[in-house]
Amino acid sequence: MSIRRKSCLGKNDDLARSNSIMKRVSNRSEKKSFKVVVVGAAGVGKSALTVRAKTRKFIHDYAPNMESRVSFVSNIDEESVNVEVWDTAALQTAESEKLEEKIKWADAYILVYSITDAASLSALVASKCLINLYAKKRKKSVTSSGGSNGFLVALVGNKNDMKHERMVTEETGRVFAEVHECTHFFELSTRESYDSVKTVFESLYKAYNLRSPKHSIKHSPKSSTLPIAIPYEVSETALIQAARHRDRKRTTITLDLDTTKLSPVTFRKITEATSLSSSSPDEDTHHFIGEEIIFDSPEDIRQSQRRITLAAPPVAPKKSVDYFSLRRQRKSGVTVSHYKDSNNNGTSSGSN
Numbered sequence: 327m328s329i330r331r332k333s334c335l336g337k338n339d340d341l342a343r344s345n346s347i348m349k350r351v352s353n354r355s356e357k358k359s360f361k362v363v364v365v366g367a368a369g370v371g372k373s374a375l376t377v378r379a380k381t382r383k384f385i386h387d388y389a390p391n392m393e394s395r396v397s398f399v400s401n402i403d404e405e406s407v408n409v410e411v412w413d414t415a416a417l418q419t420a421e422s423e424k425l426e427e428k429i430k431w432a433d434a435y436i437l438v439y440s441i442t443d444a445a446s447l448s449a450l451v452a453s454k455c456l457i458n459l460y461a462k463k464r465k466k467s468v469t470s471s472g473g474s475n476g477f478l479v480a481l482v483g484n485k486n487d488m489k490h491e492r493m494v495t496e497e498t499g500r501v502f503a504e505v506h507e508c509t510h511f512f513e514l515s516t517r518e519s520y521d522s523v524k525t526v527f528e529s530l531y532k533a534y535n536l537r538s539p540k541h542s543i544k545h546s547p548k549s550s551t552l553p554i555a556i557p558y559e560v561s562e563t564a565l566i567q568a569a570r571h572r573d574r575k576r577t578t579i580t581l582d583l584d585t586t587k588l589s590p591v592t593f594r595k596i597t598e599a600t601s602l603s604s605s606s607p608d609e610d611t612h613h614f615i616g617e618e619i620i621f622d623s624p625e626d627i628r629q630s631q632r633r634i635t636l637a638a639p640p641v642a643p644k645k646s647v648d649y650f651s652l653r654r655q656r657k658s659g660v661t662v663s664h665y666k667d668s669n670n671n672g673t674s675s676g677s678n
């Protein structure tokens with residue numbers, strides 16, 4: 327068996343290249359739009375947070391149950407972003423069509439509770455369920471072209487200037503965020519800090535930007551990339567499928583980290599885990615980031631399956647997650663792509 331491994335780039339180079347490509351792509355385009363829905367029980371500070379983000383000012387009093395839609399331009403990472411915010415006082419009481427409309431409209435969600443009101447945190451369980459329900463439908467229509475993977479949801483514990491009246495600890499908030507699969511968690515005081523409010527919007531936008539299909543790394547027209555669900559290792563089925571479709575003796579399989587499909591947290595965990603693995607003395611253990619592996623025969627592919635494993639699992643996923651992409655190129659100009667669908671766990675292939 328002869329397997330040649332060609333290291334295209336060092337891991338850091340590769341990540342830097344990805345970032346710079348994303349930056350270049352993003353700089354080219356005009357003002358971006360980013361839509362956010364703010365959800366939460368009455369009196370938690372939704373309007374205050376929304377107005378703070380827009381005007382930088384903290385305004386004490388608002389008409390209760392006031393629903394508003396505001397927009398403002400924010401400079402995030404040297405980009406001019408048109409942020410639209412729907413402050414949904416009525417989210418939990420309006421008829422379901424309205425809820426659906428609001429949830430589908432948004433690119434990201436901010437769930438607000440007050441640290442002085444435990445019930446305001448519990449009330450968010452229902453809101454998160456609705457987001458899961460309706461955003462999933464939206465996701466289906468958006469992701470056919472490889473868009474976002476999951477919803478961006480920031481849980482915000484507001485009013486932390488009122489520590490003497492605290493009913494929800496920071497830890498409780500953080501655990502709630504994890505259990506309910508929120509992508510971000512913040513505890514802050516809208517009253518005391520404009521910067522922390524800005525950080526909420528910035529963090530969501532940055533995560534959104536990474537997932538946006540427009541910011542995907544462009545591959546050559548002779549190749550295509552489809553997601554493959556391989557949390558820790560390349561599945562044997564996928565490799566054998568790849569081998570079956572080969573029409574040349576040499577098959578090149580490039581497996582690289584598709585940063586556009588990762589949440590920032592997962593991305594960080596993976597990069598941390600793999601930098602640990604790069605110092606691993608075990609030469610048989612191999613990680614893929616920035617590497618191209620050339621196989622000379624299907625037999626090589628099958629045999630190498632045992633050797634191609636991430637040294638340290640990035641995170642133990644609760645369910646199958648699209649961490650990587652498998653791209654297969656043939657010099658004939660025809661591209662066959664294989665992917666394992668993380669929803670039905672089947673392996674598929676297609677050609678173009």
Ligand SMILES: Nc1nc2c(ncn2[C@@H]2O[C@H](COP(=O)(O)OP(=O)(O)OP(=O)(O)O)[C@@H](O)[C@H]2O)c(=O)[nH]1
Pocket residue numbers: 366367368369370371372373374375385386387388389390391392393415484485486487488514515516517518
């Ligand atoms: N101490 C303190 N008070 C806050 C903070 N944020 C908002 N408030 C106050 O909380 C009260 C309710 O704020 P709103 O922004 O109206 O709350 P809301 O969630 O929009 O309320 P509804 O419109 O009724 O759904 C107001 O008196 C605000 O001044 C904060 O960070 N700290």
